[in-house]
Amino acid sequence: MKKQINMDNQERTGEIADKLRLELRRGALPLAVLAQLKEEHYGYSLRKQLNAQGLDIDEGTLYPLIRRLEKQGLLNSEWRDDQKRKKRYYRISPLGESVLIVLVRRWNALNESIDGILGEEEK
Amino acid sequence: MNLLKAYTHQVVSYHPPADRDELFAEIFDELCEEYADQCKNNPSLSEAAFLDANKQHPMKYATQLATDSASYLVGPQFYFSFLSTLKTGASLTAGIYLVIAVIASLGSANQWRTFYGVLFELPGTLLWVGAVILGIFVALEKGGEKATWLDNWKASDLSMADSHQSISRSEAFFDLGLSTIGLLWIFDIIQFPIVIGADHEWYGSWMVLIPDWCWIALAALFIFDIGFSLLRMTRNLWTTRLRLTTIVTNILWIAMIGFIALQPQLLDVTGPVTEAITDLVPILNKTLKISLVVVAAIVMWDTVTHIRRLLNPVFVDGSSAK
Numbered sequence: 001m002k003k004q005i006n007m008d009n010q011e012r013t014g015e016i017a018d019k020l021r022l023e024l025r026r027g028a029l030p031l032a033v034l035a036q037l038k039e040e041h042y043g044y045s046l047r048k049q050l051n052a053q054g055l056d057i058d059e060g061t062l063y064p065l066i067r068r069l070e071k072q073g074l075l076n077s078e079w080r081d082d083q084k085r086k087k088r089y090y091r092i093s094p095l096g097e098s099v100l101i102v103l104v105r106r107w108n109a110l111n112e113s114i115d116g117i118l119g120e121e122e123k
Numbered sequence: 124m125n126l127l128k129a130y131t132h133q134v135v136s137y138h139p140p141a142d143r144d145e146l147f148a149e150i151f152d153e154l155c156e157e158y159a160d161q162c163k164n165n166p167s168l169s170e171a172a173f174l175d176a177n178k179q180h181p182m183k184y185a186t187q188l189a190t191d192s193a194s195y196l197v198g199p200q201f202y203f204s205f206l207s208t209l210k211t212g213a214s215l216t217a218g219i220y221l222v223i224a225v226i227a228s229l230g231s232a233n234q235w236r237t238f239y240g241v242l243f244e245l246p247g248t249l250l251w252v253g254a255v256i257l258g259i260f261v262a263l264e265k266g267g268e269k270a271t272w273l274d275n276w277k278a279s280d281l282s283m284a285d286s287h288q289s290i291s292r293s294e295a296f297f298d299l300g301l302s303t304i305g306l307l308w309i310f311d312i313i314q315f316p317i318v319i320g321a322d323h324e325w326y327g328s329w330m331v332l333i334p335d336w337c338w339i340a341l342a343a344l345f346i347f348d349i350g351f352s353l354l355r356m357t358r359n360l361w362t363t364r365l366r367l368t369t370i371v372t373n374i375l376w377i378a379m380i381g382f383i384a385l386q387p388q389l390l391d392v393t394g395p396v397t398e399a400i401t402d403l404v405p406i407l408n409k410t411l412k413i414s415l416v417v418v419a420a421i422v423m424w425d426t427v428t429h430i431r432r433l434l435n436p437v438f439v440d441g442s443s444a445k
Binding site: 042043044045047058059060061063064079085086087088 | 145148149150151152153155156157184187188189
């Protein structure tokens with residue numbers, strides 16, 4: 001009976017942790033995408049680059065995010081023909097760069113605060 | 124790349140027409156690159172196996188790509204299923220009403236009144252159908268139902284016909300205009316100035332001599348054509364179903380035009396007439412019949428083109444199925 005309750009708790013913990021991890025990640029993704037787009041990329045190359053750096057992102061998450069950032073004026077895009085296919089290249093805009101600087105500052109400050117809280121928690 | 128292309132077309136078909144071209148280019152490029160990458164490790168990987176292993180049902184994928192989730196009446200998970208059901212429900216209801224209107228009016232003493240009467244009930248019924256479908260989807264969503272019917276999907280389910288040629292918007296718009304004018308003319312809402320002069324005299328009282336059931340059938344065909352043109356304007360590409368529907372409708376039109384052209388007399392003048400106008404009537408009838416034959420030939424040509432495209436599909440990149 002006790003074993004069953006422990007298993008239920010484990011399952012529930014895993015489920016909730018997964019949901020919260022997604023929330024954490026969702027907030028950090030615009031920062032990662034903006035930072036990565038200091039260099040020009042098209043959709044797939046951006047996704048590969050992010051994956052290579054340990055940030056696994058599927059196209060269902062990436063493309064809506066890119067659209068949103070572009071709509072906000074943080075990205076510029078340009079269509080080009082490449083290997084008989086049309087590719088859309090993205091790059092951070094001047095406004096995006098300013099926003100990125102602010103975001104990085106806030107990210108670092110948040111990181112410090114969280115580290116501090118987690119440090120106290122661990123003590 | 125035809126299966127990847129068919130998959131991408133299926134995905135973008137759930138998005139608004141204005142977004143489709145750009146979305147298609149981007150997603151197709153993404154799929155081609157990903158497929159090429161995977162082929163480096165597994166050169167024998169087929170497009171179907173790649174899609175089965177890596178991609179979800181096109182509707183699910185389309186849902187993920189949708190950005191404006193705030194505009195959903197039904198949540199994103201069910202949004203495209205809901206829209207698809209709504210369109211099918213509305214088309215089926217309209218089709219059933221049209222058939223009922225034709226059948227009921229044929230057996231009625233006052234054919235036009237019966238025809239109008241049945242059709243006037245259609246908007247109300249469509250609202251009910253929409254409300255019921257919306258209710259079902261809201262209940263599914265609130266009940267925590269997952270769209271599991273989209274999980275049992277295989278790339279082989281993709282109809283290759285979906286990669287056929289794109290639908291001409293201007294052609295669909297032309298058909299819509301023509302059918303609307305035809306329908307309004309039948310219902311006497313608009314009238315053409317058929318004033319014909321002979322020997323310096325003008326005659327405006329002309330009568331079209333075709334059986335009553337022909338008017339009903341013509342009205343039904345025009346109504347169907349209006350709906351079908353609107354449907355084509357919302358679609359990107361020809362599919363097997365759209366082509367088959369066009370072929371069947373064209374055949375009905377050819378039969379109808381043929382029947383009308385075979386009538387002994389199509390036009391007659393009412394009221395007192397002079398000898399000149401009496402001489403003119405046979406010439407007018409002959410001209411009208413020749414015009415109808417020309418129209419039937421054009422429709423026939425269109426039908427043959429659709430049949431050829433159906434048997435030998437040409438893909439959007441210009442390649443052929445053969």
